[in-house]
Amino acid sequence: MRNVIHIAAKDLRLRIRDKSVFIIGLIAPLALAFIFNTVFGGAFGDEGTFSPDLGIVESEADQTNSTLERIASQLGGPWKTFADPAAAEAALDDGEVEAVFVVPDEFDSNLASGQIGAIEVLGAIDASTSTQIAAGIARNYANSLRTTQVAIASAISAGGNPTEIIPAAIEATDRSLISLGEIDADVRQLDTNTSTVAGMAMFFLLFTAQTGLLSLLEERRDGTLQRILATPTRPASVLAAKSIVSIVLGVFSLLVLIVAGIVLMDANWGNPLGVALLVIGGVLAAVGISAVTTGMAKTPEQAGNIQGIVATVLGLLGGAFFPIGQDGGILAQITALTPHYWFSRGLANLAGGQPASEAFGAVAWLLVIAGVTSAMAAVLTRRQVSV
Amino acid sequence: MTAVMVAKGLAKSFGDLLAVDGVGFSIYQGETYGLLGPNGAGKTTTISMIAGLLEADEGEVRVGGDLINPRAVTPKRRMGLVPQELAIYPDLTARENLEFFGRLYGMGGEELAQRADRVLEVVGLAERQKDLTKEFSGGMKRRLNIGIGLLHNPELLILDEPTVGVDPQSRNAILEAVEELSTAGIAVLYTTHYMEEAERLCDRVGIIDQGKIIAEGTRRELVEMVGEKDRVSIIGTGPLAEVVRKLSSTVGVAEAGESESGVTLLVEDSSSHLATILATAAQSGMVVSGVEIEQPDLEAVFLHLTGKALRDV
Numbered sequence: 001m002r003n004v005i006h007i008a009a010k011d012l013r014l015r016i017r018d019k020s021v022f023i024i025g026l027i028a029p030l031a032l033a034f035i036f037n038t039v040f041g042g043a044f045g046d047e048g049t050f051s052p053d054l055g056i057v058e059s060e061a062d063q064t065n066s067t068l069e070r071i072a073s074q075l076g077g078p079w080k081t082f083a084d085p086a087a088a089e090a091a092l093d094d095g096e097v098e099a100v101f102v103v104p105d106e107f108d109s110n111l112a113s114g115q116i117g118a119i120e121v122l123g124a125i126d127a128s129t130s131t132q133i134a135a136g137i138a139r140n141y142a143n144s145l146r147t148t149q150v151a152i153a154s155a156i157s158a159g160g161n162p163t164e165i166i167p168a169a170i171e172a173t174d175r176s177l178i179s180l181g182e183i184d185a186d187v188r189q190l191d192t193n194t195s196t197v198a199g200m201a202m203f204f205l206l207f208t209a210q211t212g213l214l215s216l217l218e219e220r221r222d223g224t225l226q227r228i229l230a231t232p233t234r235p236a237s238v239l240a241a242k243s244i245v246s247i248v249l250g251v252f253s254l255l256v257l258i259v260a261g262i263v264l265m266d267a268n269w270g271n272p273l274g275v276a277l278l279v280i281g282g283v284l285a286a287v288g289i290s291a292v293t294t295g296m297a298k299t300p301e302q303a304g305n306i307q308g309i310v311a312t313v314l315g316l317l318g319g320a321f322f323p324i325g326q327d328g329g330i331l332a333q334i335t336a337l338t339p340h341y342w343f344s345r346g347l348a349n350l351a352g353g354q355p356a357s358e359a360f361g362a363v364a365w366l367l368v369i370a371g372v373t374s375a376m377a378a379v380l381t382r383r384q385v386s387v
Numbered sequence: 388m389t390a391v392m393v394a395k396g397l398a399k400s401f402g403d404l405l406a407v408d409g410v411g412f413s414i415y416q417g418e419t420y421g422l423l424g425p426n427g428a429g430k431t432t433t434i435s436m437i438a439g440l441l442e443a444d445e446g447e448v449r450v451g452g453d454l455i456n457p458r459a460v461t462p463k464r465r466m467g468l469v470p471q472e473l474a475i476y477p478d479l480t481a482r483e484n485l486e487f488f489g490r491l492y493g494m495g496g497e498e499l500a501q502r503a504d505r506v507l508e509v510v511g512l513a514e515r516q517k518d519l520t521k522e523f524s525g526g527m528k529r530r531l532n533i534g535i536g537l538l539h540n541p542e543l544l545i546l547d548e549p550t551v552g553v554d555p556q557s558r559n560a561i562l563e564a565v566e567e568l569s570t571a572g573i574a575v576l577y578t579t580h581y582m583e584e585a586e587r588l589c590d591r592v593g594i595i596d597q598g599k600i601i602a603e604g605t606r607r608e609l610v611e612m613v614g615e616k617d618r619v620s621i622i623g624t625g626p627l628a629e630v631v632r633k634l635s636s637t638v639g640v641a642e643a644g645e646s647e648s649g650v651t652l653l654v655e656d657s658s659s660h661l662a663t664i665l666a667t668a669a670q671s672g673m674v675v676s677g678v679e680i681e682q683p684d685l686e687a688v689f690l691h692l693t694g695k696a697l698r699d700v
Contacts, residue, residue: 223473226474227468229439230439230470231492232491232492233460235458386440386457
């Protein structure tokens with residue numbers, strides 16, 4: 001263990017001396033934060049919550065219409081009404097609104113006969129997040145109505161007074177619907193910009209995390225690895241030391257990026273403990289992936305090239321450049337294999353002041369990715385630490 | 388004498404290439420053992436297994452009685468390795484390089500500081516100890532490369548062709564340093580394809596070719612083993628035919644003949660018989676103006692054993 005520390009300390013000293021630690025750990029994340037601020041300015045505004053532009057097509061279902069409007073107002077976005085679905089679709093095409101509820105005229109009257117109709121949600125093609133939020137609201141509303149119907153029926157059959165039971169049940173339904181927290185977890189997402197920022201941070205992290213491991217190949221090329229292995233140092237200790245350097249640099253650069261986001265962009269990343277856990281999970285996953293690419297390469301240059309390809313592919317799949325896979329299907333499943341997705345997912349779950357426990361699931365998946373890739377790397381890097 | 392290192396039946400293949408085939412030898416305390424062979428003979432593969440860098444396919448190496456392999460820790464404390472290629476960090480100073488490797492050997496504090504001071508003096512870099520090694524000349528880097536191997540006072544020091552690409556002045560300094568090591572009781576394994584280095588430094592030599600040790604012993608033993616004799620040229624004038632006739636029957640002379648400047652003899656152990664030979668020549672009427680003695684060297688032994696010259700391979 002002592003030699004692990006000596007090797008890691010030497011590597012960090014060399015990184016400080018050749019100034020790469022400042023470039024990777026400080027200048028690059030600050031530059032990235034600056035770019036984010038310029039391109040996505042205000043992405044983190046309003047304490048990280050997302051305000052979709054919603055609307056509704058006018059109908060005779062006044063009770064439902066007003067309930068949906070009340071929920072939308074809680075989200076903070078604008079609310080528009082349209083005379084008919086055609087007008088709503090035109091507004092969606094023009095970008096005036098992101099998602100529109102279409103409630104059938106007979107929706108409220110059917111409730112009286114115990115039937116619950118369908119609420120349609122029209123969404124803009126380039127606003128899948130808002131569309132999913134609108135769909136989530138509609139789904140939750142319908143579920144609440146069903147629950148209310150069952151509760152009322154049960155209360156009446158048990159001898160309750162309908163004139164007292166029904167208003168109380170409706171009031172309870174309204175209360176349960178006006179909190180964003182009640183929207184399904186799978187709909188609670190970061191907005192496009194914030195999601196991209198999180199994805200880009202993970203994309204950048206894949207390059208930072210490779211720095212320490214890359215020195216394994218550099219030392220092999222320069223002959224110093226042979227000399228280290230001739231000392232009382234186990235090959236696994238060398239690997240551990242290189243991984244520690246990658247972890248330290250990864251955490252440092254990500255923290256710089258997060259702090260810069262707070263200072264420069266007034267970002268609110270969420271619960272500090274949750275963010276810290278996500279940073280650790282994200283860095284470990286990035287180091288694991290970097291270890292695999294390093295283990296596949298024969299030279300530092302080759303490792304850099306492989307890492308570039310892997311980082312780009314994972315970045316594309318993980319939504320670092322544009323959000324994908326939100327509408328389900330095979331892409332959604334592939335996206336879930338990337339650390340970018342779970343890092344963004346974790347931050348999204350922390351949005352709106354949610355507790356750290358909301359990030360546990362994402363952190364667990366990041367650790368799974370780290371574990372699987374580390375196991376692969378242990379096999380692949382075995383030949384790197386032999387002469 | 389105590390064997391510091393014992394290698395038995397070492398074998399190593401890389402794919403279809405059998406790089407080392409049943410190599411075995413021992414090195415004793417204070418002994419300098421030379422592994423002499425052309426490039427590609429298997430020297431570096433052999434010392435990589437001895438240094439615990441490479442797992443042997445067959446055979447074993449024990450240093451101080453402990454088995455060595457890439458995962459072994461204890462026997463590596465007793466060894467120092469000076470690789471053929473420079474293995475130092477250019478962005479660390481000479482002292483930082485020494486201290487880093489010293490710490491990997493478990494050294495620290497005052498002990499490490501004192502040993503670093505001592506080694507810096509030995510390799511002549513005390514005044515440049517705070518300079519980054521990327522600013523050093525090739526010779527200085529070579530000396531530091533050796534100094535790192537000496538830092539922890541190893542019982543066995545492995546030097547893999549340490550003078551390759553070194554200027555004559557630094558080369559001589561390196562050879563002198565190695566001579567001092569054996570005086571200090573350190574066992575040295577020295578690989579080279581320079582015959583004159585092996586002759587100068589090594590108490591015993593193992594000649595390796597195509598992955599096998601084809602002969603082993605002291606220089607004299609190797610020469611005797613292949614039956615090589617000293618070539619003695621007596622320069623002078625007189626009745627050379629008579630001189631040749633008389634010398635042909637002199638003890639120790641295997642062969643005699645006339646040459647342009649006198650007579651040439653093949654003699655077994657010329658140092659023992661030279662006085663008798665010169666007296667016989669004088670009695671035969673030869674006026675001797677000079678004597679040249681060529682003793683058979685390891686180059687000749689290698690040529691005899693393999694049919695090829697060391698440098699040609």
